Amino acid sequence: MKIRKGIQLGALLSMVMLSASDMYGQQDPMYTHYMYNTTNINPGYSGTRGVLNVFGMYRTQWVGLDGAPQTANISIDTPLGDNGLSGGINYTNDRIGAMSENSFSVNLAYAVDLNDSYKLSFGLKGTANLLDVDYTKLDIYNPDDPKFGENINNKFNPNIGAGLFLYSDKSYLGVSVPNFLTTDRSQNEGTELMRQKMHFYLMGGYVFDLNPSLKFKPAFLVKTVSGAPVQVDLTANFLIVDKFTIGAAYRWDSSVSALAGFQVNDGLFIGYSYDADTSKLSRYNSGSHEIFLRFDLFNKYNKVSTARFF
Known part of the structure; x- marks a missing residue:
């Protein structure tokens, strides 16, 4: 039996908003396939596959819980010539309870050769966020509370970010801050309801050739933001005959994944x-699902091996 909306995530969101001026731990969307959705969190990844890369993902979290997060993401990135310059764009729609946020980002990256194996890519990100909050979707204890008297429609907040991405054909290590600016996500009657703060990301992975038909790649992602617990994702994937990928993941104190x-x-x-x-x-939920498609369109500058595995 479903739990009433008021004690499910919509109510959780209400309690967060009712906590008034100290909401500093608002988290960015989480992804289990972070190793394929990299430009969303690190602009330095843009163009590193050497092809026109089109990526689409949909994630539905905590299925069965009313108002649970749902995230859709589309990204495109490509080299902009053979001089190390790359660019890309991202669009993300993130919904949770009464909130819906659309984010549009433009990425620019420049890669330099460190030696015959490794490159280092420097990336910059510019983002426009549009936030909507429909208070009619909440069960509000006091309907006359002025904080909930007027919906928020397309509240605009700009932001900037940056990232470094070190990579070879077998390994990668990245550090990034997608949003440097601390911004008030919404204000009503002079009361600060939510605040977005800097998220710090550290990610890495290595591909081991176990035999000609089997590759193994452990990977990790660490995310931290002031006011929220550190999030650690540990993943292990196997690539079989360059076709089939199977693996498992563990999100610290949160979930296990296949x-x-x-x-x-x-x-x-x-x-x-x-x-x-x-x-x-x-x-209160039956788990989370995530599905994605990635298109690699080869261009005249380079041809990436599909077996690169990230």
Whole structure:
């Protein structure tokens, strides 16, 4: 039986908003397939595959919990010549409870050769955020509270970010801050309801050739923001005959995941993951699902191997 909206995530959101002026831990969307959705959090990844890369993802979290997060993301990145310059764009729609946010980003990156194996890419990100909050979707204890008297429509907040991405054909290490600016996400009657703060990301992975038909890639992602616990994702994937990907992931004190992927042809890769919640919320939801498509369109500057695995 479903739990009433008022004690599900919509109510959780209400309690967050009612906490008035100290909401500093608002988290960016989370992804289980972060190793494929990299430009969303690190602009330095742009163009590193050496092709026109088109990526689309949809994530539905905590299925069965009313108002639970749902995130859709589309990104495109490509080299802009053979001089190390690359560019890209991202669009993300993130919905949770009464809130819906649309984010549009433009990425610019420049890569330099460190030696015969490694390159270092410097990336910059500019973002425009548009926030909507529909208070009619909440069960509000005091309907006359002025903080909830007027919906928020397309509240605009700009931001800037940057990232470094060190990579070779077998490994990568990245550090990034997608949003440097601390911005008030909404204000009503002079009261600050939410605030976005800097998120720091550290990610890395290495590909081991176990035999000619089997590759193994452990990877990690660490995310931290003031006012919220550090989030650590640990992932292990196997690539079989350069076609099939299977793996597992663990999000510290949050969930365990199963991952799978299939290289349909040289240009198309599809993937899916299922997260089983290990927190107290597991009593109220049946897990999270994530699906993505990645298109690699080869261009005249380079041809990336589909077996690069990230």
